[in-house]
Amino acid sequence: xxxxxxxxxxGDVQRWSRTLIPTAxxxxxxxxxxxxxxxxxxxxxxxxxxGIYDYLPLAHRVIRKVADIVRQEMNAAGASELLLPxxxxxxxxxxxxxxxxxxxxxxxxxxRKSAIAALGPTHEEPITELMRAAVTSYKALPLNLYQIQTKxxxxxxxxxxxxxxxxxxxxxxxxxxxxxxxxxxxxxxxDAMYRAYTNVFTRCGLDFTAVEAESGPIGxxxxxxxxxxxxxxxxxxxxxxxxxxxxxxxxxETGERPRGAFTEPPTGDLAEVHTPGMPTIDEVGKFMxxxxxxxxxTIVFQxxxxxxxxxxxxxxxxxxxxxHDVNEGKVKTLSGxxxxxxxxxxxxxxxxxxxxxxxxxxxxxVPNTLLLIDADASHGGFWASGADKPDHHVKHFNWxxxxxxxxxxxxxxxxxxxxxxxVGDPSPRAxxxxxxxxRGIEVGHIFKLGDKYSQAMGFLIxxxxxxxxxxxxxxxxxxxxxxxxxxxxxxxxDAGIRWPAPLAPYHVEIVLMKPEDEQHMSxxxxxxxxxxxxGIDVLIDDRPERPGxxxxxxxxxxxPIRLTIGAKALEQGGIEAKRRDDSGKGEIVxxxxxxxxxVEQLG
RNA sequence: CGGGGUGUAGCGCAGCUUGGUUAGCGCGUUUGACUGGGGGUCAAAAGGUCGGCGGUUCGAAUCCGCCCACCCCGACCA
Numbered sequence: 001x002x003x004x005x006x007x008x009x010x011g012d013v014q015r016w017s018r019t020l021i022p023t024a025x026x027x028x029x030x031x032x033x034x035x036x037x038x039x040x041x042x043x044x045x046x047x048x049x050x051g052i053y054d055y056l057p058l059a060h061r062v063i064r065k066v067a068d069i070v071r072q073e074m075n076a077a078g079a080s081e082l083l084l085p086x087x088x089x090x091x092x093x094x095x096x097x098x099x100x101x102x103x104x105x106x107x108x109x110x111x112r113k114s115a116i117a118a119l120g121p122t123h124e125e126p127i128t129e130l131m132r133a134a135v136t137s138y139k140a141l142p143l144n145l146y147q148i149q150t151k152x153x154x155x156x157x158x159x160x161x162x163x164x165x166x167x168x169x170x171x172x173x174x175x176x177x178x179x180x181x182x183x184x185x186x187x188x189x190x191d192a193m194y195r196a197y198t199n200v201f202t203r204c205g206l207d208f209t210a211v212e213a214e215s216g217p218i219g220x221x222x223x224x225x226x227x228x229x230x231x232x233x234x235x236x237x238x239x240x241x242x243x244x245x246x247x248x249x250x251x252x253e254t255g256e257r258p259r260g261a262f263t264e265p266p267t268g269d270l271a272e273v274h275t276p277g278m279p280t281i282d283e284v285g286k287f288m289x290x291x292x293x294x295x296x297x298t299i300v301f302q303x304x305x306x307x308x309x310x311x312x313x314x315x316x317x318x319x320x321x322x323x324h325d326v327n328e329g330k331v332k333t334l335s336g337x338x339x340x341x342x343x344x345x346x347x348x349x350x351x352x353x354x355x356x357x358x359x360x361x362x363x364x365x366v367p368n369t370l371l372l373i374d375a376d377a378s379h380g381g382f383w384a385s386g387a388d389k390p391d392h393h394v395k396h397f398n399w400x401x402x403x404x405x406x407x408x409x410x411x412x413x414x415x416x417x418x419x420x421x422x423v424g425d426p427s428p429r430a431x432x433x434x435x436x437x438x439r440g441i442e443v444g445h446i447f448k449l450g451d452k453y454s455q456a457m458g459f460l461i462x463x464x465x466x467x468x469x470x471x472x473x474x475x476x477x478x479x480x481x482x483x484x485x486x487x488x489x490x491x492x493x494d495a496g497i498r499w500p501a502p503l504a505p506y507h508v509e510i511v512l513m514k515p516e517d518e519q520h521m522s523x524x525x526x527x528x529x530x531x532x533x534x535g536i537d538v539l540i541d542d543r544p545e546r547p548g549x550x551x552x553x554x555x556x557x558x559x560p561i562r563l564t565i566g567a568k569a570l571e572q573g574g575i576e577a578k579r580r581d582d583s584g585k586g587e588i589v590x591x592x593x594x595x596x597x598x599v600e601q602l603g
Numbered sequence: 604c605g606g607g608g609u610g611u612a613g614c615g616c617a618g619c620u621u622g623g624u625u626a627g628c629g630c631g632u633u634u635g636a637c638u639g640g641g642g643g644u645c646a647a648a649a650g651g652u653c654g655g656c657g658g659u660u661c662g663a664a665u666c667c668g669c670c671c672a673c674c675c676c677g678a679c680c681a
Contacts (some may be wrong), residue, residue: 025630025642026615030674050673102681122681156604156679164680234680447681475681513640548641555641566640576640585640 011532013525014506016541019057023553034232035488036161038497042557051158051166055481058557061505061537062484063169067148069203069502070171070478077196079144079173084126086150090116092125096456107152107166119152124453124475127174131471132459135176141471142184144193146173148480162485163234163441173476178463180448186472190222190448193476197226197444200478205500206487209440211237212247214329222448223251226478227440228486237438238421242430247421250327252435255426257375259415262407264380266398276391281322284393288384295322296377296385296397298358300343301331315351316340319360320374324419334372334416357386359397363406363413371406374418441486442479449473497558498580501602506539507531508598509559511550513566515542520565523591527563527575530595536602555580561598562586 020043027037028047039045044059055063071081090108093099099106099118107119120126127145135141151170158166175189182188194210201208206228213223225248227237239246247253275284285292296319303314316335320326332340345355352366363371365388383397399407406412427433451470454460460468484503491498501507508531510524521542528538539559541550554562564576569588577597578586589597 022613024614028614029616030609032675047673098681105680124681153680157675157677159675445681477681546639546641546643548643551641553642564640568640 009535011534011536011538012506013528013532013538013540016539016543021056021058021553021557023556031161033160033163033489034492035163035485038488038492038556039161039485042497042553044557045162047161049166051155051164053162053165053167058505059484062499062503063480065503065505066204066480066483067169067171070148070200070480073196073200073203074144074146074171074173076199077144077192079146079175081147082145083147083149084120084123084130086120086152088118088120088126090118092129093118096125096453098125105153105155107154120149121151121153122170122475122477123147123149123172124174124449124473125457128453128457128459128473131176132457135471136461138178138461138463142175142177142189144173144175144189146171146476160234160485162481163489165481168479169481171478171480175474175476177472177474178461178469180472186448186474190446190474193446193474194224197224197446197476197478201226201228201444203502204483204487205502206443206483207490208443209237209239209246209438211239211440212245212251213445214248214250224446225442226444226446228443228483228490229438229440230486230489231439232489233439233441233486235440235442237440238423238425238435239438240427240429240433240435242427242433245427245429246438249420250329252421253428254417254421254435255428255431257417257426258379259375260379260399262378262380262399262403264398264400266396266401267382268396270397270402271395272387273393273395274391275393285322285384288393288395290382290384290395292322294382294384296320296360296383297322297324297326298360298362298386299326300348300353300355300358301328301335301340302343302347303335303337304339304341315343315348315353315366315369316372317358317360317362317369318372318374318418319377320419321377324374324376324422326374326418327420330416330418331372334414334418335370354386354388354390357388357390357392359385359388359394359402360399361388361402363403369412371403371413372418373413373415375415376419378415441482441489443483443486444476444478446476447474449475492558495552496556499558499560501560504537504558504560506537506559507602508536508538508561508563509554509557510538510540511554511562511564512540512542513547513564515544520567520570523570523575524565527565527591527594531598534595534599536595536598561601563594563598 022043024041027041031037031040044056046054048054090099106121109117111117148171150167152167155164155166158164177184177186180186209227209229211225211227213225237246237248238252273288275287281292281295281297285295299318301316301318303316316331318326318331348355353362360371363369384393384395385397387394421435423435423437425435427435451472453473454470459471462468487503488497510528512520512524514520524540528540531538558580560580562578569576572588574588574590575594576586577589579601
């Protein structure tokens with residue numbers, strides 16, 4: 001006897017009557033999202049609590065297929081799979097202060113000795129703890145380690161079925177390096193992960209977009225999100241149709257926008273208006289009869305660089321149009337500070353800011369203040385603004401008259417890009433092109449971590465020159481269970497799910513019109529066997545149900561191919577074959593050609 | 604965490620305002636018959652701590668109080 005190692009996978013064959021697929025005509029009333037409703041109705045998942053789900057056999061098979069593709073691509077990219085605990089001593093998180101930073105999002109459990117453990121929301125700490133003990137030489141690097149594991153996050157508001165859960169399945173990978181550039185460096189691993197992720201989602205049969213996301217501590221394009229394109233997605237991304245540039249709203253740059261000259265004449269005398277108890281732009285605008293796009297929104301930040309803790313606070317005041325959103329990252333960039341944060345309201349008040357009613361005039365009124373003006377807010381014409389005293393606003397704000405010569409001092413006033421990009425903004429990469437919006441669901445995220453965790457946890461090893469240096473890390477996540485739901489959001493119709501072949505729980509459903517007919521059953525099992533030999537997974541609907549029920553359920557669970565075995569087709573020496581994506585009854589395919597037909601359709 | 608809402612059979616709902624037979628209806632389930640290519644028809648049946656605890660009352664699904672769970676909008680979301 002010879003042992004063989006086969007790389008040829010034989011398909012699975014299962015009978016509907018022998019597994020658990022509890023389909024339902026109606027979805028539970030509390031399921032509102034499409035993927036949630038369809039996955040429950042089609043018997044894939046059941047809710048057990050808020051953001052907690054049972055994965056029934058069909059769902060488990062889909063999950064496994066996603067995971068297998070992820071594994072293959074990760075392994076091909078040189079990563080190694082391991083498995084870390086989900087139950088983690090809270091002390092680990094104290095080392096990085098994430099027990100506080102992560103806050104209530106971190107699930108905590110108490111053991112019999114009253115010790116607190118965390119249920120891992122992500123595994124930077126345990127992997128760094130492992131590496132710190134196991135790797136003591138730069139010669140052991142680079143390394144890329146990953147796991148596919150259940151994660152726990154005590155979400156403030158779990159919602160949308162599998163899209164935002166408290167317990168979910170995630171692939172998380174961590175890479176370790178002594179340097180960023182060059183062979184064996186972080187950038188090399190990051191690029192490899194970018195390619196692997198592109199391969200994964202392509203192989204899953206998903207329509208997706210890789211977008212630039214908020215930069216990590218290393219700067220540059222240090223983070224990408226992989227978004228499944230779906231109109232029902234929660235996230236908005238912006239894309240330049242010309243250059244292919246795409247980014248999320250937090251990150252998206254804009255092309256040069258026209259700016260004001262600060263020489264435009266006033267529109268009238270400065271007029272103060274009493275606006276009691278109106279904290280929002282909308283309310284004030286309605287009260288004063290001024291549209292938000294004619295108001296200046298003035299937000300106080302402080303330079304949070306930890307360079308000189310005793311130095312007097314340095315204030316950064318950002319001004320954007322009332323209908324725009326200020327972007328903290330852009331405030332940081334334009335100010336040149338290494339770190340900025342929203343000003344502490346009490347400290348800002350003490351320094352002389354009328355928080356909530358600030359106007360750009362404070363650049364002269366409060367020492368150590370840098371004024372940043374978004375291009376769209378720098379124009380002339382009518383403006384309303386805060387009045388620098390509580391419960392008051394002013395009309396006819398004029399830049400030159402109100403702010404004066406400070407406008408000409410680049411050390412005190414700068415104009416630039418300060419707000420989130422919006423649809424119609426000029427593209428930053430193609431002159432003349434404008435940004436378009438697109439909805440998506442984030443299913444992957446790759447990130448250059450740098451030395452944040454290795455520093456915090458003391459993971460330093462000597463390099464070639466015997467200098468102890470913190471290890472540089474990258475982290476790379478894929479939401480496995482979320483990918484399943486995102487796929488349903490993207491691929492469904494009124495009748496049910498439409499799985500792409502690579503993720504379908506089974507590739508082919510054989511519908512028996514008369515399961516009690518022995519000849520029909522024999523045709524079905526012979527056919528299923530032949531399909532399995534070709535590597536195809538087969539579900540046989542052998543239930544004694546009426547045809548309508550079975551056809552509707554077939555559409556609902558969404559397998560790519562339906563083969564119907566009934567007297568009519570058999571008399572013609574064939575089987576009725578239909579793709580899920582096609583309407584109608586399908587075509588009669590000669591019985592001996594069915595396997596080849598299926599293989600061809602499944603591509 | 605703020606605002607709104609819902610808990611009655613596996614699922615979808617009515618009943619509650621105005622307390623009073625044995626708590627109903629549709630779907631589903633079980634049994635039988637007929638039927639047999641897109642959720643069929645008839646007959647019979649099973650299935651309920653009315654979210655929980657306490658209170659008011661002769662009597663509570665219904666009124667009152669406290670608690671719990673879940674959903675939606677917002678805040679939040681490495």
